[in-house]
Amino acid sequence: MSKPAHKIADINLAEAGRMVISLAENEMPGLLKIRAKYGANKPLDGARIAGCLHVTKETAVLVETLIILGAKVQWCSSNIFSTQDHVAAALVKCGIPIYAWKGETDEEFVWCMQQTLVFQDGQTLNMILDDGCNLAQLVYSKYPQYLSGIIGITEETSSGELILNRMFNAGELKTPCISVNTSVVKAKFENFYGCRESVIDGIRRATDVMLAGKVVVVSGFGDVGKGCASAFKMFGSRVIITEVDPINALQASMEGYEVTTLNEACKEGQVFVTATGGRQILTSNHFLNMREDAIVCNMGHFSHEIDCDWLNENATTDRIKAGVSRYTLSNGRHILLLGAGSPVNLACASGCPSFVMSNVFATQVLAQIELFNNKAKYSIGVHSLPKKRDEEVALSHLEKLGIKLTQLTIEQAKYLGIQQDGPYKPNHYRY
Numbered sequence: 559m560s561k562p563a564h565k566i567a568d569i570n571l572a573e574a575g576r577m578v579i580s581l582a583e584n585e586m587p588g589l590l591k592i593r594a595k596y597g598a599n600k601p602l603d604g605a606r607i608a609g610c611l612h613v614t615k616e617t618a619v620l621v622e623t624l625i626i627l628g629a630k631v632q633w634c635s636s637n638i639f640s641t642q643d644h645v646a647a648a649l650v651k652c653g654i655p656i657y658a659w660k661g662e663t664d665e666e667f668v669w670c671m672q673q674t675l676v677f678q679d680g681q682t683l684n685m686i687l688d689d690g691c692n693l694a695q696l697v698y699s700k701y702p703q704y705l706s707g708i709i710g711i712t713e714e715t716s717s718g719e720l721i722l723n724r725m726f727n728a729g730e731l732k733t734p735c736i737s738v739n740t741s742v743v744k745a746k747f748e749n750f751y752g753c754r755e756s757v758i759d760g761i762r763r764a765t766d767v768m769l770a771g772k773v774v775v776v777s778g779f780g781d782v783g784k785g786c787a788s789a790f791k792m793f794g795s796r797v798i799i800t801e802v803d804p805i806n807a808l809q810a811s812m813e814g815y816e817v818t819t820l821n822e823a824c825k826e827g828q829v830f831v832t833a834t835g836g837r838q839i840l841t842s843n844h845f846l847n848m849r850e851d852a853i854v855c856n857m858g859h860f861s862h863e864i865d866c867d868w869l870n871e872n873a874t875t876d877r878i879k880a881g882v883s884r885y886t887l888s889n890g891r892h893i894l895l896l897g898a899g900s901p902v903n904l905a906c907a908s909g910c911p912s913f914v915m916s917n918v919f920a921t922q923v924l925a926q927i928e929l930f931n932n933k934a935k936y937s938i939g940v941h942s943l944p945k946k947r948d949e950e951v952a953l954s955h956l957e958k959l960g961i962k963l964t965q966l967t968i969e970q971a972k973y974l975g976i977q978q979d980g981p982y983k984p985n986h987y988r989y
């Protein structure tokens with residue numbers, strides 16, 4: 559049976575979607591500059607990109623940039639709740655095969671990914687743009703016959719990078735990959751500044767809860783956790799951090815946060831945010847000790863940071879509104895779970911803002927160009943883009959913010975032992 563040209567919620571939403579995509583373009587100078595620089599010589603001509611990344615207005619600008627650079631693209635979302643249906647409609651209106659809608663079931667999520675693998679002309683994918691390694695794992699497990707045709711994989715997020723590294727260490731990886739997450743503009747910009755703004759957006763849109771004065775527990779003090787903690791601090795919350803890594807724990811303490819265990823913090827917290835990249839962080843004994851109507855949400859890629867299965871099997875549920883479920887526990891107290899454990903900024907709001915995503919998605923495009931055109935340079939494994947690319951992406955965003963850069967003199971460059979136009983830092987430098 560031939561596959562449908564697309565599957566979305568409602569094509570009639572296309573006009574509204576195009577409006578928000580146009581506004582996002584104006585906030586995404588990095589992608590617009592890439593279109594201007596590479597659009598004529600089409601470095602992605604011949605690329606058949608299967609994309610699995612939240613279908614948001616920012617991703618729409620990314621998708622249309624890839625197409626302007628010559629790629630054929632088929633796309634699905636990397637989360638069942640993150641699709642912005644009007645954006646999906648706007649892309650389909652332009653003839654782009656989108657298989658995504660807000661509120662997919664887990665089975666439909668897999669079906670959507672499957673639709674991205676074979677193109678309308680019968681050719682199979684030769685590039686993957688992934689978020690959380692969902693698509694790559696599907697191909698590896700269910701469609702290994704396609705692997706020989708895949709030139710490269712670019713991966714968006716830390717959880718996906720973790721899986722690719724695990725596959726490589728197990729000798730299972732058969733494809734050169736570039737992790738965008740290791741780029742500075744992703745880790746130190748989107749993961750921090752993007753989450754700093756969007757975590758508040760997600761929680762406030764879902765609950766309208768007052769954050770000032772409240773006890774907020776953030777599990778994980780990596781770049782995402784740092785951004786989240788910083789946001790709650792700015793809003794006047796009392797922030798408690800939980801961590802397993804002594805370095806991150808010390809950092810949190812140096813920032814003035816209390817650092818303790820979840821077994822202690824679960825009794826005090828009124829809002830809980832997981833940002834560890836791990837699994838089973840918030841579990842039954844925490845839930846049973848939480849205060850009435852404690853708000854529980856996740857900012858990691860996968861919902862398994864929260865033991866949602868235990869809640870669904872051991873508590874009755876009332877749907878308050880889209881993205882907000884109230885669980886009644888055996889002890890009579892209640893818990894509010896946001897976005898069913900999916901990243902709350904994407905499930906209950908619209909994800910990280912366009913300007914910071916412009917940095918990340920410019921890096922994604924450069925990574926796709928690099929792998930597709932220089933595959934001989936990349937061995938099987940998980941690679942990073944050179945620092946110079948990071949600096950170029952950052953440079954393309956300065957004008958929008960009115961930033962005036964100081965020029966390094968030749969003498970200064972000689973003293974520092976670097977080129978006048980960079981790279982300005984050694985690879986081991988931590989920004």
Ligand SMILES: Nc1ncnc2c1ncn2[C@@H]1O[C@H](CO)C(=O)[C@H]1O
Pocket residue numbers: 611612613614615616617636689690714715716748858859901904908909910911912915918
């Ligand atoms: N507005 C957005 N559009 C697309 N992807 C996003 C957005 N905000 C965050 N993300 C990505 O979502 C993954 C986690 O699934 C990240 O690591 C982010 O780069």
